[in-house]
Amino acid sequence: QSVLTQPPSVSGAPGQRVTISCTGSGSNIGAGYDVHWYQQLPGTAPKLLISGNTNRPSGVPDRFSGSKSGTSASLAITGLQAEDEAEYYCQSYDSNLSGSRVFGGGTKLTVL
């Protein structure tokens, strides 16, 4: 059971918009700690997609965006493309766990 809760799967057709939620609690996201998002393509290492809730590292398309409110955060992907099919993870910091960094359980995005 992950400290951060994500839906196991989401899907969308090419060109559509999808969102992936990441729900935490008052000891992590709700405490104001940053949320970061990672994309893991099949058989590869994770890649940083969004840092500090809303920031896109250089090279990440602007189709990807992040937001945060209260105890939750969201990743939105617009103009869905086949190459977006991957596993997506949120990550934050939890003050209840001796200063641990925590990941969500991951969400599998399927492009129909």
Add this chain to the structure above:
Amino acid sequence: QVQLQESGPGLVKPSGTLSLTCAVSGDSISSRNWWIWVRQPPGKGLEWIGEIFHSGTTNYSPSLFGRLTISVDKSKNQFSLTLNSVTAADTAVYYCARGLGLGSTTCLNFWGQGTLVTVSS
């Protein structure tokens, strides 16, 4: 461009010790970044294991505390992980990564390719 490369045995016997090294290039291990280990059991999600700062300050996952040691070798620009008393539950792909930013804001902005470690007799 920062690059990280994990190395170590791919097979460890139950109750034995898992030891991995992460060689860093394109950045100094003495830079103001956290050097982090993450693992991923087959077919499962990511788990933060622990991290080290160049000063030697470490943070470990509470679930692994007591079995885990992370160290840094500045002369070789690398950091290492040692996990004792392993069981099948420790079978995973182990990733090393660079943590950008300090304290609670750290994100993992560069990752190694990962190395599969299997615990089996």
